[in-house]
Amino acid sequence: MSLACNRKPPPPVDPPSARGSEATVSSEVGRDDCGRNQRSEFPSNCARRCLWPGRRRTGPVPADGASRTLSAPAPGTATALLLIYTASGPPRHRRAPRHRQEEPQVRMAGGLVAVLLGALAVSVGVQGLENGLARTPPMGWLAWERFRCNTDCENDPHNCISEQLFMTMADLLVSRGYSSLGYNVVSLDDCWPEHERDEQGRLQADSKRFPSGIPALADYMHQKGLKFGIYEDYGNYTCGGYPGILGHLKTDADTFAEWGVDYVKLDGCYADPKDMDEGYPEFGHLLNVTGRPMVYSCSWPDYQLASGMTPNWTSIIATCNLWRNFDDIQDSWASVASIINYYGDNQDDIAVNAGPGHWNDPDMLIIGNYGLSYEQSKAQMAMWAIFAAPLIMSNDLRSIDAKYEAILQNEDVIAVNQDPLGIQGRRISKANGIEMWTRPISPSRGDEHSYAVAVLSQRTDGTPAAVTLTLKSLGLTSADGYHVTDLFDNYNLGVVRPDDELKLHVTPRASCS
Numbered sequence: 001m002s003l004a005c006n007r008k009p010p011p012p013v014d015p016p017s018a019r020g021s022e023a024t025v026s027s028e029v030g031r032d033d034c035g036r037n038q039r040s041e042f043p044s045n046c047a048r049r050c051l052w053p054g055r056r057r058t059g060p061v062p063a064d065g066a067s068r069t070l071s072a073p074a075p076g077t078a079t080a081l082l083l084i085y086t087a088s089g090p091p092r093h094r095r096a097p098r099h100r101q102e103e104p105q106v107r108m109a110g111g112l113v114a115v116l117l118g119a120l121a122v123s124v125g126v127q128g129l130e131n132g133l134a135r136t137p138p139m140g141w142l143a144w145e146r147f148r149c150n151t152d153c154e155n156d157p158h159n160c161i162s163e164q165l166f167m168t169m170a171d172l173l174v175s176r177g178y179s180s181l182g183y184n185v186v187s188l189d190d191c192w193p194e195h196e197r198d199e200q201g202r203l204q205a206d207s208k209r210f211p212s213g214i215p216a217l218a219d220y221m222h223q224k225g226l227k228f229g230i231y232e233d234y235g236n237y238t239c240g241g242y243p244g245i246l247g248h249l250k251t252d253a254d255t256f257a258e259w260g261v262d263y264v265k266l267d268g269c270y271a272d273p274k275d276m277d278e279g280y281p282e283f284g285h286l287l288n289v290t291g292r293p294m295v296y297s298c299s300w301p302d303y304q305l306a307s308g309m310t311p312n313w314t315s316i317i318a319t320c321n322l323w324r325n326f327d328d329i330q331d332s333w334a335s336v337a338s339i340i341n342y343y344g345d346n347q348d349d350i351a352v353n354a355g356p357g358h359w360n361d362p363d364m365l366i367i368g369n370y371g372l373s374y375e376q377s378k379a380q381m382a383m384w385a386i387f388a389a390p391l392i393m394s395n396d397l398r399s400i401d402a403k404y405e406a407i408l409q410n411e412d413v414i415a416v417n418q419d420p421l422g423i424q425g426r427r428i429s430k431a432n433g434i435e436m437w438t439r440p441i442s443p444s445r446g447d448e449h450s451y452a453v454a455v456l457s458q459r460t461d462g463t464p465a466a467v468t469l470t471l472k473s474l475g476l477t478s479a480d481g482y483h484v485t486d487l488f489d490n491y492n493l494g495v496v497r498p499d500d501e502l503k504l505h506v507t508p509r510a511s512c513s
């Protein structure tokens with residue numbers, strides 16, 4: 001069975017994958033065999049898989065914080081991820097680095113550059129949905145980007161959307177150690193139900209592909225200590241042409257609660273975006289009154305922005321635990337970069353909306369798939385940490401290469417992502433293809449924070465760039481200085497004062513070394 005092309009649902013709204021990014025992403029838009037707009041695949045920047053560097057460098061550990069020039073090691077380091085802690089000491093909630101010492105230290109690695117330190121006054125100031133859920137960004141696994149609407153279990157039993165696929169991914173989340181790091185939601189996306197509701201108007205799973213039924217699948221997850229997520233659409237049809245929620249809001253909320261669902265993604269195809277200001281809160285209320293805690297993932301602002309509306313952020317924050325606001329991610333650096341650019345270009349409107357219980361969702365992590373090089377994979381992981389983004393992987397955990405698994409399982413980067421302050425990072429500067437991003441994180445001291453800092457290269461000139469910066473230029477002004485650590489390569493820079501010069505070598509984004 002394949003996508004329900006013959007159903008021809010009314011198409012008042014194009015799916016997000018078809019919309020909006022032409023201005024920022026170079027791509028072609030065609031139509032698939034269902035007549036839906038579909039972006040053509042972006043070219044991969046790196047055709048081959050990259051070598052795991054496997055090297056760990058430790059730089060000089062300065063005895064004190066005297067002003068000086070610090071050089072990053074590692075010629076050929078692409079982009080680097082640094083963490084700078086306040087000089088008062090390393091964060092207590094964070095895993096101690098494998099060779100943490102008493103003295104200030106720094107770690108460095110290839111990837112992207114992120115630094116953590118403290119001092120910018122950033123206020124969140126927005127109250128969110130108080131269902132008590134998603135106090136830190138949700139983490140887990142979702143089928144869509146990697147497995148799409150493959151319903152052909154006859155010819156492709158290994159990869160089709162079926163209970164077996166989700167059970168296998170759940171097994172791997174546990175056995176490969178992902179769940180113990182926080183990746184604990186396994187979620188269906190489109191194409192799981194039958195095309196018709198049952199006689200009582202309830203959704204029913206495709207009986208051939210989910211023969212045990214959804215409650216059994218939810219139980220399977222729960223027995224493994226995982227959460228179970230489901231997908232529906234605030235419209236007449238899902239984007240793939242399956243039954244939408246309109247006319248069945250209460251039935252579906254009650255059904256999800258009865259089935260043991262923990263997380264609901266509500267898409268917005270085949271709906272009028274103007275109805276969403278009422279409809280999404282109504283369904284959120286119906287979820288809440290079931291009494292079962294369910295994380296509520298909304299596509300509401302994405303569809304409204306795409307249709308030229310200004311979203312009611314106050315209502316969205318009060319209703320949803322997370323929300324999409326931009327195009328679907330595709331398996332390429334061009335797609336990841338378009339999302340990063342969107343988050344930077346629109347940060348004044350969107351960053352302030354994030355906080356414990358309510359998060360901007362830049363879409364799935366695609367690390368371990370076909371489209372990103374090793375360096376680009378580190379860049380996605382680091383930027384999603386800066387964004388305080390949900391870490392929802394869409395990849396094939398059966399075959400993921402160890403070096404990509406290591407990126408996804410980097411405990412220090414995950415700790416940045418999950419920082420309890422929940423403040424979304426911002427782009428501080430962008431010049432000559434090099435961007436500086438900072439995110440305030442804990443521990444704080446008075447009104448000073450620690451920070452995560454990312455130095456991201458979007459250059460394509462093919463030669464490593466030398467980047468010199470001071471922490472002061474990023475707004476990090478604590479007179480005591482900051483403990484600086486690179487989170488991908490365990491390289492220690494020690495205590496860095498605001499005026500100290502940091503010299504970094506940033507390799508081109510498409511580098512595979």
Ligand code: GLA
Pocket residue numbers: 015016017144189190238239240267299328
């Ligand atoms: C939309 C969503 C995607 C995915 C597909 C499924 O495009 O944005 O994340 O759920 O629908 O059809």
